[in-house]
Amino acid sequence: MEDLWSDADCGSTDALNCCAYGSRLLGGDRSLVLHGGGNTSVKADWTDVTGRTVDALYVKGSGWDLASIEVPGFTPLPLDRLHELLGLDALSDADMMAELSAARLNAAAPQPSVETLLHAYLPFRAVQHSHADVVLGLTNVADAEGTLAEVYGDDVVIVPYVMPGFDLAVAVRSCWDDQAHDGTVGVVLRHHGLFTFGDSTREAYAHHVDLISRAEAFLDRVAPHEPAGPSAAAQAVLTELADLRRSVSEAAGRPMVVSRHHDGAIGRFVARPDLIDLTGRGPLTPDHVIRTKRTPMVGRDVDGFVAAYGVYFERNGGRSDDDLTMLDPAPRVVLDPELGLLTAGATPKDADIAADIYRQTIPVLERLEDGRGGYVALDEGDLFDVEYWDLEQAKLRRAGAPKELAGHIALVTGAASGIGRACAAELLDRGAAVVGVDLSESVVDTFDGPAWLGVPADVSDHDAQAAALRVGVERFGGLDLVVVGAGIFPGSSPIADLDLDTWRLTMAVNVDSVAALFRDAAPLLFRSPVGGRVAVIASRNATAPGKGAAAYSTSKAALTQLARVAALEWADHGVRVNVVHPDNVFDTALWTDELIAERSAAYGMTPEEYRRRNLLGMEVGAAHVASVVAELCSDRFAATTGAQIPIDGGSERTI
Numbered sequence: 001m002e003d004l005w006s007d008a009d010c011g012s013t014d015a016l017n018c019c020a021y022g023s024r025l026l027g028g029d030r031s032l033v034l035h036g037g038g039n040t041s042v043k044a045d046w047t048d049v050t051g052r053t054v055d056a057l058y059v060k061g062s063g064w065d066l067a068s069i070e071v072p073g074f075t076p077l078p079l080d081r082l083h084e085l086l087g088l089d090a091l092s093d094a095d096m097m098a099e100l101s102a103a104r105l106n107a108a109a110p111q112p113s114v115e116t117l118l119h120a121y122l123p124f125r126a127v128q129h130s131h132a133d134v135v136l137g138l139t140n141v142a143d144a145e146g147t148l149a150e151v152y153g154d155d156v157v158i159v160p161y162v163m164p165g166f167d168l169a170v171a172v173r174s175c176w177d178d179q180a181h182d183g184t185v186g187v188v189l190r191h192h193g194l195f196t197f198g199d200s201t202r203e204a205y206a207h208h209v210d211l212i213s214r215a216e217a218f219l220d221r222v223a224p225h226e227p228a229g230p231s232a233a234a235q236a237v238l239t240e241l242a243d244l245r246r247s248v249s250e251a252a253g254r255p256m257v258v259s260r261h262h263d264g265a266i267g268r269f270v271a272r273p274d275l276i277d278l279t280g281r282g283p284l285t286p287d288h289v290i291r292t293k294r295t296p297m298v299g300r301d302v303d304g305f306v307a308a309y310g311v312y313f314e315r316n317g318g319r320s321d322d323d324l325t326m327l328d329p330a331p332r333v334v335l336d337p338e339l340g341l342l343t344a345g346a347t348p349k350d351a352d353i354a355a356d357i358y359r360q361t362i363p364v365l366e367r368l369e370d371g372r373g374g375y376v377a378l379d380e381g382d383l384f385d386v387e388y389w390d391l392e393q394a395k396l397r398r399a400g401a402p403k404e405l406a407g408h409i410a411l412v413t414g415a416a417s418g419i420g421r422a423c424a425a426e427l428l429d430r431g432a433a434v435v436g437v438d439l440s441e442s443v444v445d446t447f448d449g450p451a452w453l454g455v456p457a458d459v460s461d462h463d464a465q466a467a468a469l470r471v472g473v474e475r476f477g478g479l480d481l482v483v484v485g486a487g488i489f490p491g492s493s494p495i496a497d498l499d500l501d502t503w504r505l506t507m508a509v510n511v512d513s514v515a516a517l518f519r520d521a522a523p524l525l526f527r528s529p530v531g532g533r534v535a536v537i538a539s540r541n542a543t544a545p546g547k548g549a550a551a552y553s554t555s556k557a558a559l560t561q562l563a564r565v566a567a568l569e570w571a572d573h574g575v576r577v578n579v580v581h582p583d584n585v586f587d588t589a590l591w592t593d594e595l596i597a598e599r600s601a602a603y604g605m606t607p608e609e610y611r612r613r614n615l616l617g618m619e620v621g622a623a624h625v626a627s628v629v630a631e632l633c634s635d636r637f638a639a640t641t642g643a644q645i646p647i648d649g650g651s652e653r654t655i
Contacts, residue, residue: 001029005205014060015044015200019126020071022201026208027066031361032130035353037287038066038193041119041127042201046076046105051368054105055079057120061110067557075109075116082120090121091166093391114391117169121176124197126204131193133213136284137364139190139255141372148188151218154179156186159377162386163286164192186211191378198436223371225363228414236260236339238285238473242527244334245477247302248344252330255407256435256529258477261359262340269362270335278303278369279335282377286386288349288357291350294383295334296358298396305331316384324388324533333358346407348433348450348476358547363542404432404634408530410481411435411521413459413513418588419537420485422622426630427564428452432481435472437465439486459486459513460505479524481633484514484536489590492548492598503551510555511562531638532575535629540583540646544653548602560644567642576641578632581650582625586611614649 005553010021019042026040027033039060046056056076060066064073081103085091091099093114099110115117119127138147148158157179162171172187185207187195196207219225245258272278276298283289294312297305309329317324332354334342341358345351368375377383386392410427414420415436424434424447433451436443443454453475455468488509490502514536525532542560545553560579567577586596593607600610611619625647631637632645646654 001209001218003206003209004028005202010202015042015125016074018042018201020069022126022205023060023069024132025205026128027069030356031133031210032357034131034360035065035291037115038128038130039115039119040066040129040201041074041113041116043079043125046078046127048105050584056098057082057116059112059116059119062114063110075112075613076105077103077112077116077120078105079120080639082117085166086117086121086500088166093165096166097391098256101154115168116166117166118172118195121169121173122195124204125199127195127197128200128201128204128208129193129195130208131285131287132212132215133284133360133364134212134219135188135194136191137219137368137372138215139188139192140364140376141368142283142374142376144376145189147372148484151214152186152188154181155183156188156211157184159187159189160582161190161192161286161382163382163389165391166230191382192287193285198256219367219372225367225368225371236474238338238470239523239527241342241473242478242524244300244302244339244342246287246527246529247300248330248334250348250621251306252344253326253330254346254402254623255409255480256330256344256346256477257348257351257407257409258334258342258344259355260339260342260349260474261355261367261478265359265362266340269366270340274369275335277338278365280374281375282380282383283357284361284364284377286378286383288361289383290392291332291354292357293332294380294387296335297331298335300336302332304330305329309327312367312380312384315600316381319381320388321386322390323422327387334433342477346402346479347431351452367596405481405630406431408432408480409435409472409478410483410633411437411469411479412483412485412515413437414484414486414537416440416446416452418485418590419582419585419622419625420483421446422626423483423485423535423537423629424452425621426626427483427633428483430630430634433476435468435476437468437486458596460508460518462513462516463519465513469517469520469524474641477495477527479521479525480528482517482521482525482532482534483629484517484534484631487553487555487590487594489549491595493550494548495550498550506551506555507558511558514559515562518562522570522575525570526573526574532570532573533633534563534566534575534577535632536560536577536579537542537625537629538563538579538581538644540581540648540651540654542581543644544651546599564642570642576632576637578637578640578643578645579648580625580628580632580642581648581654582620583614583646583651584611585620585622585625587621598614612649614651615655616649618649620647 023040034426041059046615060077085467092540157174197203198204249256280295308327324476337529343351343354410432415424424436436454437457441456457464457468459465490506538560539556541553542556563579596607600607
């Protein structure tokens with residue numbers, strides 16, 4: 001492990017600021033900390049509004065990620081109160097968290113870490129804790145005690161696995177009394193991770209670097225890990241991914257995102273003859289079970305996985321005094337010899353977290369199984385206790401109800417600007433994962449976050465459009481919603497002066513591309529776990545054409561007819577197809593100042609009059625269209641298909 005500490009980058013000698021900086025160094029290393037794991041602390045003075053000084057522990061607050069934590073992410077608590085709690089004979093998790101919450105010196109601070117009492121007990125000013133992969137590896141072998149002694153001698157205190165909380169603090173205290181000495185620089189928690197400490201965060205971090213480096217050197221010597229060579233991963237059949245997603249969603253009881261991952265390392269791993277046995281032993285640390293379930297699903301037998309999970313729940317449900325309700329039994333990690341690694345989640349972020357964890361898991365499993373005599377995971381019962389831990393369940397409850405389109409997957413064409421962009425924004429806001437396709441390269445960065453995938457493609461190039469669809473399905477697992485937003489307005493031209501190349505281009509973009517998209521998307525929409533939905537952005541010109549707009553008006557009329565036929569043909573598959581007819585949506589790329597001037601002159605109006613030439617006297621914007629499109633994609637229009645809805649402020653020509 002490389003020592004990345006820089007006094008210049010730290011930029012402060014203040015203890016709390018240094019703690020935040022050192023925390024970010026840990027959090028920035030994926031092999032140490034994944035998605036909220038790990039915690040840090042520093043002991044320093046707290047001064048209240050009266051000027052009174054209190055000896056305090058500043059500990060990482062719940063919900064803060066070490067990779068980005070700042071000073072407000074640390075919760076100050078009085079040390080004397082924490083030591084009083086440590087003196088109790090017993091303390092439940094719920095009571096402990098209630099006491100810690102009440103003890104906060106700053107009521108606005110986040111909930112303190114469940115490992116706060118352990119941080120308070122350790123007799124050092126600064127503490128750092130990570131779930132380092134290599135250290136977990138040393139603890140997941142048959143002779144873990146002997147292996148740890150071989151690597152560290154007596155430099156660390158070794159603690160058997162105990163769930164985080166009061167009992168863990170008590171266990172560390174007991175082991176500390178038996179094993180610690182003046183030269184102790186760390187604590188290794190079996191199946192959990194590493195604690196290091198010192199008089200400063202700089203010293204605690206240096207010990208972290210040293211102990212992890214020693215573990216790395218040991219494993220490199222006794223269990224070298226060769227990088228994977230090229231993989232001949234099979235090209236996924238999109239309908240196979242959609243079928244798998246539908247089965248996973250049915251098992252989960254809600255629509256799920258399923259992301260595919262494949263490279264040389266994954267290809268080699270999923271081809272192992274002992275894959276079922278090896279991966280069936282459990283995760284590197286029980287912290288992962290919340291994100292990945294205890295075991296991955298090998299192959300695609302979702303029903304079999306669900307049944308096995310039910311047996312697992314029945315086998316272990318009696319370990320708790322509480323009346324437990326079984327969590328959804330859907331797999332979160334799928335290992336398939338043909339498709340590679342697939343991860344499932346209620347959101348793209350959840351699926352990505354599962355993928356990050358399992359990518360980190362694979363090389364550790366390989367190293368231990370092939371070079372150190374076999375991988376040994378924590379007992380099933382202990383993993384179950386973490387999966388159904390009341391504190392973890394409370395976190396899930398605090399997350400609240402999902403957004404209405406959470407887990408839904410949408411494809412929007414013309415997504416980089418105008419109506420298409422507005423539709424994509426509205427769907428993202430309602431929780432959908434969105435594949436945005438646009439001719440402009442800017443589509444890649446039109447939105448941020450794991451729920452957005454921008455793919456540059458010319459929709460009139462059917463192969464390019466199909467490739468964009470493929471990328472989207474491999475990213476999210478299927479398709480539920482299609483919004484046809486791509487289109488061109490070629491400019492005004494009387495029929496007598498019609499340019500046939502312009503005519504053909506208009507048809508290619510506005511009609512032909514949609515026909516090709518419908519052909520390719522249909523089998524995916526048919527497999528949607530929530531019922532496919534299509535919203536087509538046509539135009540008022542389809543029903544009320546304008547002079548000089550023959551190509552555009554004809555293309556939108558043809559597009560409308562195509563959508564009507566799709567509504568007829570796809571109803572048996574539960575797919576709804578509806579059309580909206582905007583008129584003169586001026587905050588789009590189609591409407592330049594020159595075009596507005598040209599069209600307003602043709603109607604004998606000023607540009608301002610032309611913008612509001614409707615019964616309501618309002619300017620229709622892209623957001624108006626997007627809100628209607630999103631509603632048509634919601635369950636509120638579950639009984640509507642084949643509809644044509646004007647969004648034009650009211651027109652005497654169409655009413």
